[in-house]
Amino acid sequence: MDHYEFNTAGKPETSLPADFEEFSKxxxxxxxxxxxVHRGSGxxxxxxxxxxxxxxxxxxxxxxxxxxxxxxVFCTPAGAGKLSSLIDCKDYTLFSSNDYGIPLGIRxxxxxxxxLPKGWPFYSGGGTARLVSADWVIWAKGAEKxxxxxxxxxxxxxxxxxxxxxGKFEIRKNTGQSSDNSTGKYLLLHDDLVHLKGxxxxxxxxxxxxxxxxxxxxxxxxxxxxxxxNAASTQTFxxxxxxxxxxxxxxxxxxxxxxxxxxxxxxxxxxxxPSDYEIxxxxxxxxxxxxxxxxxxxxxxxxxxxxVLTTLLEHxxxxxxxxxxxxxxxxxxxxxxxxxxxxxxxxxxxxxxxFNKSHxxxxxxxxxxxxxxxxxxxxNDLKKISEIAHKYSARILADAAQLAAHRKIDMKDWDxxxxxxxxxxxxxxxxxxxxIVRKGLISSSFPDKENVIRSGExxxxxxxxxxxxxxxxxxIGMNIIEEEEKxxxxxxxxxxxxxxGLEVYGVKDSRSEKFERKGGVIVFSMKKIWPDKLASALSxxxxxxxxxxxxxxxxxxxxxxxxxxxxxxxxxxxxxxxxISLPGVVRISFGIGNTAEEIDRLIEALKDIQAKLK
Numbered sequence: 261m262d263h264y265e266f267n268t269a270g271k272p273e274t275s276l277p278a279d280f281e282e283f284s285k286x287x288x289x290x291x292x293x294x295x296x297v298h299r300g301s302g303x304x305x306x307x308x309x310x311x312x313x314x315x316x317x318x319x320x321x322x323x324x325x326x327x328x329x330x331x332x333v334f335c336t337p338a339g340a341g342k343l344s345s346l347i348d349c350k351d352y353t354l355f356s357s358n359d360y361g362i363p364l365g366i367r368x369x370x371x372x373x374x375x376l377p378k379g380w381p382f383y384s385g386g387g388t389a390r391l392v393s394a395d396w397v398i399w400a401k402g403a404e405k406x407x408x409x410x411x412x413x414x415x416x417x418x419x420x421x422x423x424x425x426x427g428k429f430e431i432r433k434n435t436g437q438s439s440d441n442s443t444g445k446y447l448l449l450h451d452d453l454v455h456l457k458g459x460x461x462x463x464x465x466x467x468x469x470x471x472x473x474x475x476x477x478x479x480x481x482x483x484x485x486x487x488x489x490n491a492a493s494t495q496t497f498x499x500x501x502x503x504x505x506x507x508x509x510x511x512x513x514x515x516x517x518x519x520x521x522x523x524x525x526x527x528x529x530x531x532x533x534p535s536d537y538e539i540x541x542x543x544x545x546x547x548x549x550x551x552x553x554x555x556x557x558x559x560x561x562x563x564x565x566x567x568v569l570t571t572l573l574e575h576x577x578x579x580x581x582x583x584x585x586x587x588x589x590x591x592x593x594x595x596x597x598x599x600x601x602x603x604x605x606x607x608x609x610x611x612x613x614x615f616n617k618s619h620x621x622x623x624x625x626x627x628x629x630x631x632x633x634x635x636x637x638x639x640n641d642l643k644k645i646s647e648i649a650h651k652y653s654a655r656i657l658a659d660a661a662q663l664a665a666h667r668k669i670d671m672k673d674w675d676x677x678x679x680x681x682x683x684x685x686x687x688x689x690x691x692x693x694x695x696i697v698r699k700g701l702i703s704s705s706f707p708d709k710e711n712v713i714r715s716g717e718x719x720x721x722x723x724x725x726x727x728x729x730x731x732x733x734x735x736i737g738m739n740i741i742e743e744e745e746k747x748x749x750x751x752x753x754x755x756x757x758x759x760x761g762l763e764v765y766g767v768k769d770s771r772s773e774k775f776e777r778k779g780g781v782i783v784f785s786m787k788k789i790w791p792d793k794l795a796s797a798l799s800x801x802x803x804x805x806x807x808x809x810x811x812x813x814x815x816x817x818x819x820x821x822x823x824x825x826x827x828x829x830x831x832x833x834x835x836x837x838x839x840i841s842l843p844g845v846v847r848i849s850f851g852i853g854n855t856a857e858e859i860d861r862l863i864e865a866l867k868d869i870q871a872k873l874k
Contacts, residue, residue, distance in 0.1 A: 282425070283422065283425060287414060287417065288501070289311075290311050290413065290414050290417050291414065291471065291495070291689070292470055292471040292474065293307040293308060294413070294470075294689055295307075295489055295492065295493055295495075296413075296489065297312045297411060297413060299807065300489050300804060300805075301795035301799045301805055301806065301807060302486075302804015302805065303476045303485050303802070304471070304474075304487055304804050305489060305492075305806070308413055311417050312411065312413050312417065314420075315416050315417045315420035316403070318424065319332040319368050319370065319423070320370065322423050322424075323355070325353075329372060330370050331371060331373050331376075332369065332370055332403060333371055333403045333407065334366065334403070334411055335368075336365060336366075336412075336543045336547065336715045336716070337356075337358075337714065337715035337718055338711045338712045338716075339383060339406070339408075339543075339547075340367035340369065341711060341715075343369060343377075343382065343406060344369075346377045346382070347371060347375055348375070351371060351372045351375045352372070352375075353369075354369055354370075355367070355419075355423070357418075357419045357422070358718060360423075362418065362422065363507075363515060364415040364418055364419055364691070364718075364719060364721055364722075365691060365692075365716070365718040366415050366419045366719075368419065373402060376405070380584055381399070381405050381406050381408065382406070383408035383550045383581075384408060384550065384576070384581055385545075385546035385550065385575070385576050385577030385578075385580055386408065386410065386576055387404055387407060387409060387410070388404070388407075388580070389576055389580065389811075390838075391813060391830065391842070392576055392813040393827055393831065394814060397580065398831060398834055398835060401838070408544075408547065408577075409545060409546025409547060409577060409682070410492075410544055410546075410684055411691075412543055412544075412684075412690065412691020413689070413691075415690055415721065415722065416691075442510060442514060443514065443517055444514055444518035444519075445521050447503055447506055447507060447514075447518065447724065448503065448521050448727045448731055451503070451732075453468075453499060453732075456735070457736070457737070458736060458737055459740055459744075461732070461735055461736050462740060462741070462744065462852060465499075465732060465736070466852055466855075468497050468498045469495050469496070470496055470501060471485075471487075471495050472487075472853050476802050478802040479801070483802035484802065486802060486804065486854075486858045486862070487804050487853065488805050488850070489804050489847075489848075490685075490849045490850055490851030490853075491634050491662060491781050491849030492849070493684045493689055494686065494851050496687050496725070497732065499728065500687065500725050500728045500729050503725065507720060507724040508721070518720055518724045518727065519717055519720065522723045522727030522730075525727045526539050526696065526727075528734070529669075529730045529733075529734055530664075530696060531669070531672045531673065532679070533672060535699075536672065537696050537697065537698055538697055538699055539696050540694060540696075540697065540702075540709070540712060540713055541692055541694050541716030541722075541723055542692075542712060543692065543693060543715075544684065545659060545660075545681055545693055546581075547712070548680035548681070548693055548694060549577055549578055549581050549659065549680050550581045551702070551712050552581075552657055552678050552680065552695060552697065553582055555703075555706050555708070556568075556625065557584070557585045558706060559625075563621065564622075564623050565620075566626075567613065568589060568624070568626045568628055569591055569593060569606075569627045569628070570582065570590055570592050570628045570629065571601055571629055572592050572814055573599060573629070573630050573636070573812070573815055574659070574814075574815070575630060575634055575661070575810075575812050576812070577659065577661075578628055578629075578657075591624075593605060593606060593609065598638060598766050598772075599637075599766050599767075600774065600777070601629075601645070603645065603648060606649075607651075610627075610648060610649065610652035614652040614653055615652060624652070624654050625654060626654060626655045626657060627655070627656045627657070628656075628657040628659070629642070629645060629659070630658075630662065631658045631662065631664075632661075632662035632779050632781075633662065633766075633812075633815075634661070634662045634781060634811070635765075635783055635812045635815050635819075636765065636766035636781070636783065637778055637780060637781030638774075638777060638778060639663065639667060639777045639778070641777075642656075642658055643673065643674040646674050650675060655677040655678070655701070656675075656676055656677050656678070657676075657679075657680070658678065658679050660680060661680070661682050661685055662685070662779070663681075663779075664681040664685065665733070666741065666745060666779050667738060667779070676698075677701060678695065678696070678701070679696040679697075680693070681693055683726035686726065686729050686733070687732070687733070687851075687852065688722070688726045688729035690719070690721050691721075691722040692719055693726075694726075741852065748780055748850045748855075748859060749770070749779070750770035751859050752782055752848065752859050753769065753770050755862070756784060756866070759863070760870060761787035762784055762785070762787075763786075764782060764784045765783050765784065765785075765819045765845065766778070766782070780849060781848075781849045781850075782847070782849075783810075784845065784846055785820075786846075786869070786870065787873075789873060790843075791808065791843070792808075792841055792844075794807070795807040795846050797869045798846075798866075801865045803862055803865055805847060805848050806846075806849075809844045809845075810844070816844055830842055
């Protein structure tokens with residue numbers, strides 16, 4: 261089989277056709293500066309957003325439509341089916357990555373702006389809303405409202421590149437009987453670091469992380485860029501990229517093997533035995549939770565009014581999907597100042613609804629909770645919460661978007677019913693994710709189930725990247741990853757505590773007994789400077805962070821003690837002045853690529869910013 265990889269300088273070494281090399285370079289370019297789109301302050305986020313919007317412009321140009329009247333909406337195949345059912349066929353043209361020989365799982369709608377549906381989007385969650393309260397939602401404008409969760413940016417840009425090439429090349433696919441080194445299992449399990457494990461492997465992966473030594477121009481000269489935005493998205497490793505390139509050269513038979521093998525890898529990683537659980541590949545956590553929500557909503561009966569119990573911690577992706585049926589179908593459990601729920605209060609409210617039946621025919625059918633907060637970085641005790649939920653005949657869903665890459669998850673031991681996660685937070689940013697669900701909870705007759713399965717499995721690129729990334733994390737060991745991130749978090753908290761005028765929210769002290777349940781996500785604010793300005797000042801020093809409400813508006817407004825009247829006023833102002841900036845917090849978040857030296861640079865930068873404030 262032809263081999264293709266990039267050396268550490270980012271220059272291709274290949275025997276593949278020149279046009280395929282051109283295509284691969286365009287994909288590697290985005291991987292070299294990959295982050296999440298929009299609202300990130302650092303160089304990576306700005307470049308990724310730029311490439312993403314360029315891809316949208318390229319699709320409009322390719323379609324030949326007037327950009328003033330048309331926009332591009334990027335969808336999964338399942339999402340495209342939902343959107344097309346809401347719009348007259350004369351008002352859109354649909355482009356599919358499936359027509360170009362590379363399994364990316366992308367659909368692009370060229371659609372008239374004025375016909376985009378009003379009201380709730382077909383998938384709701386991260387990115388679809390501009391401002392959220394407990395009672396109302398101000399939706400995003402235009403295409404963003406229908407691009408739920410983190411978009412599969414790398415796949416979208418790859419698709420735009422394919423359209424630019426207009427079929428100039430054909431990938432030479434392996435045909436016939438697979439050789440030993442081109443089976444799905446071999447592609448996922450073998451790489452140039454197979455001889456390493458544990459901390460040795462972690463250190464080597466840190467060195468081989470694509471873009472990890474990127475130099476950027478700053479106000480203080482040429483500096484190595486620091487990515488402290490891992491809670492939004494993670495960069496990937498050259499071993500994952502190499503696997504993707506090899507997968508693109510395989511026949512469909514091997515693609516099917518990769519899907520099967522990745523399910524096996526996920527089953528082992530999360531201890532979700534195939535006898536008890538099924539794995540449904542999606543595009544991200546948001547799509548996974550929407551599938552679970554739609555299935556649960558379909559179970560409604562006239563005799564019982566099903567209620568979903570969530571918490572004040574939740575990302576909008578684990579809040580809005582449960583509200584689609586009725587805003588009164590969600591109740592939220594309070595948290596303490598460090599982000600932890602009171603399990604006594606949890607049991608009390610479950611007993612009140614489901615045992616004492618104090619609320620008529622209302623029953624809590626599901627407890628939906630974040631495994632790790634994307635704001636406070638707290639890990640609540642999912643095993644204990646599951647035990648209490650099941651005691652009162654409620655199911656439990658864990659949003660593991662912020663948990664899967666950082667702590668060990670044991671679905672069988674914790675007795676979880678649903679688990680949702682995204683590959684782009686697991687060092688595999690190629691547009692995949694999954695819902696792992698107890699068998700029988702989503703009926704085979706539920707119509708959306710098969711649509712989502714076909715849709716998710718079309719993106720073999722993303723599935724292979726996810727499988728490979730999990731293999732690498734497994735070889736390191738989640739216990740080692742946890743300990744390394746605790747060291748970074750402890751060092752950061754100690755450093756931040758010495759900066760005048762800076763307030764950390766959540767667990768503040770590494771000596772606190774709750775620090776054991778604190779992950780590498782820290783949010784803070786600084787007196788006399790708005791969060792967007794503080795994030796920008798860090799960016800000027802080559803440090804990428806994120807600012808705002810982090811798609812957890814209810815929680816952030818609680819942290820900032822925003823009164824109800826001001827919250828209502830914010831909603832009015834945002835409606836009248838769409839470009840207005842609202843308060844928020846600055847977030848740093850750690851991953852495998854970060855080091856203690858980078859935290860020293862962060863603390864130095866914050867002290868410098870604080871000293872310059874008037």
